[in-house]
Amino acid sequence: xxxxxxxxxxxxxxxxxxxxxxxxxxxxAQPTTxxxxxxxxxxxxxxxxxxDFIAADGDAGGRKxxxxxxxxxxxNPGTALFVALVDGTRLLYVTTCTSQVLTAGNPIVxxxxxxxxxxxx
Numbered sequence: 001x002x003x004x005x006x007x008x009x010x011x012x013x014x015x016x017x018x019x020x021x022x023x024x025x026x027x028x029a030q031p032t033t034x035x036x037x038x039x040x041x042x043x044x045x046x047x048x049x050x051x052d053f054i055a056a057d058g059d060a061g062g063r064k065x066x067x068x069x070x071x072x073x074x075x076n077p078g079t080a081l082f083v084a085l086v087d088g089t090r091l092l093y094v095t096t097c098t099s100q101v102l103t104a105g106n107p108i109v110x111x112x113x114x115x116x117x118x119x120x121x
Contacts, residue, residue, distance in 0.1 A: 003120035010063040010117045011055055017065060017115065018053040021085035021092050024070065024110065026102070028078035034091040037084035043102050046072045046110065048085070062118040070110040074102045083110070 023038065025045040031037035038045065048070075058064045067085075080100050085093040093115065102108060 005120055007057075007063055010119075013117060014053075014055055014063060014065040014115065017085055017092055018050050018055065020087040020090075021048050021053075022088065023086050024048050024067070025084045025086065026080045026097065026108070026110070027082040027084055027094075028076075028080065030082050031084050031091060031094060034086045034089065037086050037091050037094070041082070043076045043078045043080055044072055044074045044108050046070045058116050058118065059114075060118070062116060064114045064116040066112055066114050067110075069112045072108055072110075074104050074106050074108050076102075077104045078102060083113070 023045055025037050025042045027037060027041035028043055029041045031041050052068045054066045056064055056066065080097055080102050083095055083097045084091060
C-alpha cells in the first residue's frame with residue numbers, strides 16, 4: 001500500500017517556522033538551546049518576519065520553505081558553522097552552513113536557503 005500525506009500536514013510543520021521564527025543567527029558551534037543560539041555561539045543575527053519565508057511544493061516532492069536572502073553586520077568574530085531560527089522562547093531549527101571566517105563589523109549576506117520535508121516513501 002502506498003504512503004501519502006496531505007500538503008496541509010507538511011505545511012503545518014513549516015508554518016510553525018514561518019509564523020514564529022523571529023530571529024535567525026549564525027553560530028560558531030551547534031546550539032542545543034535558544035540561549036546558546038542567541039548568546040554563546042552567535043556571530044551575527046537578523047530579525048525575521050513571516051514575509052521572509054515562502055512555502056511551496058518541494059523540489060523533489062513534499063513541501064519546502066524558502067528562507068529569503070538577508071543582510072546585516074557581523075557582531076562577533078569566529079567561524080560560521082550553523083544557522084539557527086528561534087522565537088521568543090524556543091530554538092526552532094538548526095542547520096549547517098558553509099564554513100567561513102567572519103570578522104566583527106563586516107557586512108554579511110545570508111543567501112536564500114531551503115527547509116524541505118519530503119513526501120513519505
